Amino acid sequence: MNKAPTISGENILLRQPIESDIEDYLKIEHNEELMRMYSGDPANIKPKTRADAERFIQKIKSNPLEWCIEYQGRCIGQARLTVDKRDNRARYAVGLFDPSTWGQGIGQEVTNLVLDFVFHELSLHRLDLRVLEYNKRAIRYYEKCGFIKEGVEREGALIKGKYETDIMMSILDREYFQA
Template sequence: MGAGLKREVSLSSPILEGRNVRLRPPRTDDADVRVALGNSAEIGEMFGVSRGDLKPVTREGAARWLQWLADHPHAWVIEINGAFAGEIRLDNVNRQDRRATMAIGINNPALLGKGFGTEAITVLLHHAFGEMGLHRIGIRVLAYNKRAIRAYEKCGFVVEGRERETAYVNGSWHDDIMMGLLDREFLSRDTIES
């Protein structure tokens, strides 16, 4: 891990490799890339941020975010072609019930819609259902984020419900879609596709 971040690489966040995507712990130089990428209004809206509320990414803000990511026990930077592209993480990990929630963000608009998010999710799911032994992963996504919903469905997630008017974005209320995936569903899909 690069100098400047306080956490060392641990077994809880190993480097995970896919065909085109690498999931790794954050490095100090990722903050510079994050600042250079800035905040895209399109990406911000997918996270529920109104265009008028979008703030510039500062070096200090990027460093704080990167430290938060480094301190998170189940978070990775998404690296594509050797460069920072975003983040993916498992939150709310419950070992007793063997479940967690997942969050992903591709911060580079040029990389959207090219399958990198789907691949990053698949790589993480192999780790979550394999090495971590989880039984269930849940996701919540804004109903208008059709690209993310398609990516989740490609990975095997199914819609489990809808929470109405959970986010106020750009002057309107929007619903959240609740999605989930069980280990046996993912593993049977993975066996069929192999």
């Protein structure tokens, strides 16, 4: 598979980047909560530049299984799979950089679309992810999608001068198909 296919949901579209995504990314400034959820230090917030936006979109383009998340005609985030073919598994990451879209079920819709792709199209055995322990909103929707907490990495991320813990979650193919 050369590039991630376009996947349509009820409210969102997972697709390859287009030129206007650079502008969409530039329109939304970083904020403290966003930086914390991306495990960055909010003290390092600085205005985005066109070069930042171009790098962000180019990074999505360069990964064969990464999508821009389109909502209401604009790019609001990205979703990525990193596949390990030998072990028939993938690591999942999703991020919505537009805070005005948080709490609307978009992350859950994206995750359900990716789960369908992972288990029906790629026929993988396992999908896993890491999420910061304080990101309760994401943990709730991952659990609603069928992910199970399976471990922690204690104090593995230094954020704003404090060591934070990651939660490891996964879903297996049989669990997905049973749900």
